[in-house]
Amino acid sequence: MKSLRDIDIKYLKGVGPKRAELLAKELDIRTYHDLLHHFPTRYIDRSRIYRIAEISSDTAYVQIKGRFVSMAVNGEGAKMRLVALFSDGSGTIEVVWFRRIKEIRQTYIAGKEYVLFGKPELFNGRFNMVHPEVESPSATVTPTGMRGVYPMTEQLRNRGITQRQMFQWIQTALSQSTAVAETLPAHVTKPLSLISLGEALKQIHLPESPSLLNKARLRLKFEELFYIQLNIQKNTRSKHNATPGFRFNRIGEYFNRFYFEQLPFSLTKAQQRVIKEIRADMCTGKQMNRLLQGDVGSGKTLVALLCMLIALDNGTQACIMAPTEILASQHFETLYSLAAPIGINIKLLTGSTKKAERDTIHSQLDNGSLHILVGTHALLEDNVTFKNLGFVVIDEQHRFGVAQRARLWKKNSVAPHVLVMTATPIPRTLAMTVYGNLSVSVIDQLPPGRKPVTTQLCFDENRQEVYRSLGRQLKQGRQAYIVYPLIQDNEKLALKSLEDGYQTICEIFPNYRVAYVHGKMKPAEKDYQMHLFASGKASILVATTVIEVGVNVPNATIMIIENAERFGLSQLHQLRGRVGRGADQSYCILMSNRKQTKETRQRLEVMTSTNDGFIVAEADLKLRGPGDLDGTMQSGIAFDLRIANLATDSQIVQLAHDAVDKVLDSDPSLTNSENSILRIQLESIYNKTVDWSKIS
Ligand code: ADP
Ligand code: MG
Numbered sequence: 055m056k057s058l059r060d061i062d063i064k065y066l067k068g069v070g071p072k073r074a075e076l077l078a079k080e081l082d083i084r085t086y087h088d089l090l091h092h093f094p095t096r097y098i099d100r101s102r103i104y105r106i107a108e109i110s111s112d113t114a115y116v117q118i119k120g121r122f123v124s125m126a127v128n129g130e131g132a133k134m135r136l137v138a139l140f141s142d143g144s145g146t147i148e149v150v151w152f153r154r155i156k157e158i159r160q161t162y163i164a165g166k167e168y169v170l171f172g173k174p175e176l177f178n179g180r181f182n183m184v185h186p187e188v189e190s191p192s193a194t195v196t197p198t199g200m201r202g203v204y205p206m207t208e209q210l211r212n213r214g215i216t217q218r219q220m221f222q223w224i225q226t227a228l229s230q231s232t233a234v235a236e237t238l239p240a241h242v243t244k245p246l247s248l249i250s251l252g253e254a255l256k257q258i259h260l261p262e263s264p265s266l267l268n269k270a271r272l273r274l275k276f277e278e279l280f281y282i283q284l285n286i287q288k289n290t291r292s293k294h295n296a297t298p299g300f301r302f303n304r305i306g307e308y309f310n311r312f313y314f315e316q317l318p319f320s321l322t323k324a325q326q327r328v329i330k331e332i333r334a335d336m337c338t339g340k341q342m343n344r345l346l347q348g349d350v351g352s353g354k355t356l357v358a359l360l361c362m363l364i365a366l367d368n369g370t371q372a373c374i375m376a377p378t379e380i381l382a383s384q385h386f387e388t389l390y391s392l393a394a395p396i397g398i399n400i401k402l403l404t405g406s407t408k409k410a411e412r413d414t415i416h417s418q419l420d421n422g423s424l425h426i427l428v429g430t431h432a433l434l435e436d437n438v439t440f441k442n443l444g445f446v447v448i449d450e451q452h453r454f455g456v457a458q459r460a461r462l463w464k465k466n467s468v469a470p471h472v473l474v475m476t477a478t479p480i481p482r483t484l485a486m487t488v489y490g491n492l493s494v495s496v497i498d499q500l501p502p503g504r505k506p507v508t509t510q511l512c513f514d515e516n517r518q519e520v521y522r523s524l525g526r527q528l529k530q531g532r533q534a535y536i537v538y539p540l541i542q543d544n545e546k547l548a549l550k551s552l553e554d555g556y557q558t559i560c561e562i563f564p565n566y567r568v569a570y571v572h573g574k575m576k577p578a579e580k581d582y583q584m585h586l587f588a589s590g591k592a593s594i595l596v597a598t599t600v601i602e603v604g605v606n607v608p609n610a611t612i613m614i615i616e617n618a619e620r621f622g623l624s625q626l627h628q629l630r631g632r633v634g635r636g637a638d639q640s641y642c643i644l645m646s647n648r649k650q651t652k653e654t655r656q657r658l659e660v661m662t663s664t665n666d667g668f669i670v671a672e673a674d675l676k677l678r679g680p681g682d683l684d685g686t687m688q689s690g691i692a693f694d695l696r697i698a699n700l701a702t703d704s705q706i707v708q709l710a711h712d713a714v715d716k717v718l719d720s721d722p723s724l725t726n727s728e729n730s731i732l733r734i735q736l737e738s739i740y741n742k743t744v745d746w747s748k749i750s
Contacts, residue, residue: 058087058231059738067226073215080207086227090234090255092220093274093697094202097261101199106145109174109181115203117171118142119191122164127155138162140170140183147174148182153212167191171217187216200261224259238277239731242713248273272706275698279710284732285740287714291722297469299341300444302333306367309360311396324348324499325357331495332361332473342471348497349667350631351504354475357497358447359389361473366398366425370444370470373427375434377450379404379577380584384606385449386428393426403429403438406577434461442466448474477628477667498668506665507634509642511618511658520643521562524612528566528593532638533610536596537629539620540573555616556596566593573598599625608636618644618661619654623674626661653677675700 063084064074077083083092096114104116120142128137136151136158149170151158162168172186204220234252243250249257249269257270321329328346335342348354362372374389376382386402393400401415401424418424422441427433443466512520524534536559538552556570569583569592586592588607595610599621613633618626626644633640644658660673698706717729724733 058090058234059085061086063089066223066230068219068223073213076210076213076215080209081205086231089224089227090231090259091696092204092224093258094204096203097200097267098203099199100201103169106140106142106147106181108144109147111176113174115171115173117169118147119167119169121167122149122162125159125162125164127159140168148177148180149186150182150184152185154214162188185211187218189218200264200267202259221259228256228259237731237735238280239728241728242280242717243273246276246709246713248276251277271697274696275703275706276710276713278695278698279703279707280713281735281739283710283714284717285736287718288722288724288736291718297341298339299471300336300365300368300370300468301339302336302364302368302444302471304367305364308366308396308398309363312363312393313360316392316396319501321356322353322497322499322501324497325353328357328495328497329360331493332357333364335493336361336364336471341469342473342493344471344473344493344495346473346475346495346497348475348477349500350477350628351635352477352497352500354449354477354497355385355388358449358473358475359392362426362445362447363393363398365445365471368444370442371419371422371425371427371440372445372447373429373433373440373443374447374449375429375431377430379406379430380580381449382428382430383581388606389426389428398425399423400426400428403427403432405430405432407432438465440465443470444468446470446472448472450476477631503637504634505637505639507630507640507642509630509644509662509665511644511646511662513646513648517645520614520645523641523643524614525563527612527641528563531609532612533587533590533592533607534594535610535613535629535632536594537613537615538596538598539617540598551616552596552598559594559596563594568592568594568596570596571598599629606635607632611636611638611640612643613641614643614645616645618658619646619650623657623660623670623677627667627670630661630665676702 062074063069063077063086064071066086066089069077074084077089081088081092083089098115098117100117102117103119104113106118106120109116109118118140120140123139123141123146125136125138128135134152134155136155138149138151139146140149141147167190169189169191170183170186171189172183174181174183202221204217206215206217206220231252234250234255237251238248242248251273254270254273257266258274261267261270328348332342332344332346335344346354346357348357358374362374365372374385376385382404383402386400390400399418401411401418403412403415407415415424415427416437416439419427419438419440427438427440432438527534536555538555552570552572556568560568567586569586571580571583575583583592583595587595590609610633613630615621615626615629621629630642633642642661644661646654646658650658657673657677660670660677664670700707717724717732720726721729724730724736
């Protein structure tokens with residue numbers, strides 16, 4: 055039987071080559087398979103007819119039944135539009151078409167009854183509907199009255215491709231694919247009572263009942279998550295077994311001297327546990343790839359240092375890479391003050407390191423006398439070579455792409471152990487799906503004595519009050535951050551608001567020195583300003599998000615974030631982590647305006663209700679989807695899910711994960727005949743995509 059993946063969509067009745075091209079371009083639909091996997095994003099109850107008087111600003115897609123009472127063409131040329139009034143006795147709504155005006159005027163008859171299907175929008179204080187679908191009341195409905203709403207694009211709508219058209223194509227394709235080939239073996243579907251693919255496709259597009267729709271969703275989500283994880287795990291399992299690594303069995307002088315003579319405090323329980331986990335990895339003889347998650351301020355740097363010391367004790371070198379120059383310098387200073395006293399040679403390499411120093415670093419790296427190298431992506435350059443690099447730490451993982459990371463661990467003939475640290479906690483479901491079997495360690499505890507930051511949402515009318523709170527902190531000798539958003543596409547405007555803010559603050563607090571930094575500054579200038587603040591000479595730092603990562607000024611107890619609605623949740627959490635680093639009560643004030651969407655308000659309320667980075671990250675994922683969370687996605691690896699949702703389907707992620715484990719435990723290379731479907735599917739899904747196992 056010919057696979058649905060092989061039948062071109064242009065052969066479907068009513069499609070043809072032109073529309074096939076459009077579908078490919080707009081929705082990536084090229085084959086019967088693609089079309090059948092173009093799922094409704096939601097369902098509306100087709101048995102429900104709204105009254106126009108009921109429509110409110112929360113109304114999504116609705117159906118209304120009534121008559122056109124007038125139709126007139128307004129405007130000229132590009133601004134020409136057809137405006138009709140549609141009335142159902144309870145009220146009247148304006149209906150607008152910008153295209154196909156002539157055709158529409160000829161088709162629809164004033165006074166005749168129609169059902170309109172569309173999304174009411176508020177425009178100039180009244181509701182209208184732009185390009186609704188128009189049907190006669192007798193148009194078919196499904197037995198339950200549920201009808202899917204399909205993802206569409208502006209282009210498709212403009213070319214007259216309607217929801218109904220899409221639905222009909224899919225029904226035609228379904229009726230022609232009488233026996234949809236099963237894509238999961240029975241030994242996977244049976245234990246979970248999953249319905250067949252054919253049945254699932256039928257029900258997802260034309261549900262006979264809500265419970266059958268649920269079964270269809272479960273089956274399709276499971277399949278999607280199953281293959282993603284099968285692909286990752288099949289590769290990582292074989293890689294993990296194949297990549298030999300250093301065996302760091304010794305705990306030697308560096309570690310012990312530091313631990314017993316230098317360590318200024320005792321480790322938290324969480325730090326101890328995580329170090330144990332990492333140590334265990336370093337002794338297996340396989341290369342370690344571990345993700346270390348820990349909320350801002352949880353003490354990841356110290357964990358990294360202790361692990362690097364173990365690497366030194368076993369005769370190798372170590373390096374730590376940070377995403378910005380400021381953060382790299384700060385790491386360097388911290389590590390230097392901790393490690394230099396016990397005779398460790400540690401140096402900083404960034405884009406602005408002078409030639410003479412650079413030369414020293416290169417030669418010391420080559421002869422092995424440099425123990426720890428701290429730096430930015432300057433470390434990735436090919437001329438940076440080590441005598442024997444055994445341990446790599448990458449901080450703030452989401453800033454680096456996969457390919458960049460891979461370059462680091464190619465620097466040695468034996469692949470060094472890799473510890474990736476992130477303060478943006480990746481929710482478990484996401485980590486599991488994206489990283490498969492990558493090991494994850496979590497520091498879920500803050501050092502003792504920290505008081506949770508108090509976060510408040512304030513509006514323009516509270517501004518004087520906010521400045522008074524700020525004044526109180528300054529008077530007590532504390533320091534403050536004032537943060538402005540980077541406005542995308544309009545850096546001038548962003549800079550202006552920063553400069554205005556700086557002026558205002560200087561005027562209100564004439565007795566305090568104010569420093570300011572932004573991304574467009576020269577590094578030297580930036581360093582100077584940062585230093586003013588870090589050394590306590592300046593009491594206030596006015597900044598754009600350049601301060602987001604790493605800056606450590608424990609005396610700073612208040613942060614004001616302007617236009618907080620412009621920041622992502624994880625970003626807000628990162629920023630907030632800059633205060634609350636000392637023993638004093640700290641405050642984070644989110645400034646916003648009252649004109650907010652519901653989503654924005656929810657976002658900001660997450661911040662005021664919790665200090666827990668994991669809850670923030672989960673909420674972020676729910677509100678925004680996973681698109682932005684992880685470096686692998688930023689670096690351009692498409693990670694599209696058609697139906698599953700990592701935020702809400704964590705149970706299915708787990709089911710799929712367990713099923714994959716079971717399959718691979720008994721047949722790691724999928725050679726058994728009962729797994730031939732799996733092999734064929736994997737090939738057809740992934741033959742063009744990137745090898746995920748390279749992710750560290
Ligand atoms: P992050 O996880 O955000 O990188 P850091 O490693 O910068 O956190 O640690 C934040 C602060 O907490 C640092 O000033 C560090 O010295 C301090 N710290 C780390 N571990 C402990 C501990 N066990 N007890 C007390 N303070 C600690
Ligand atoms: Mg840190």
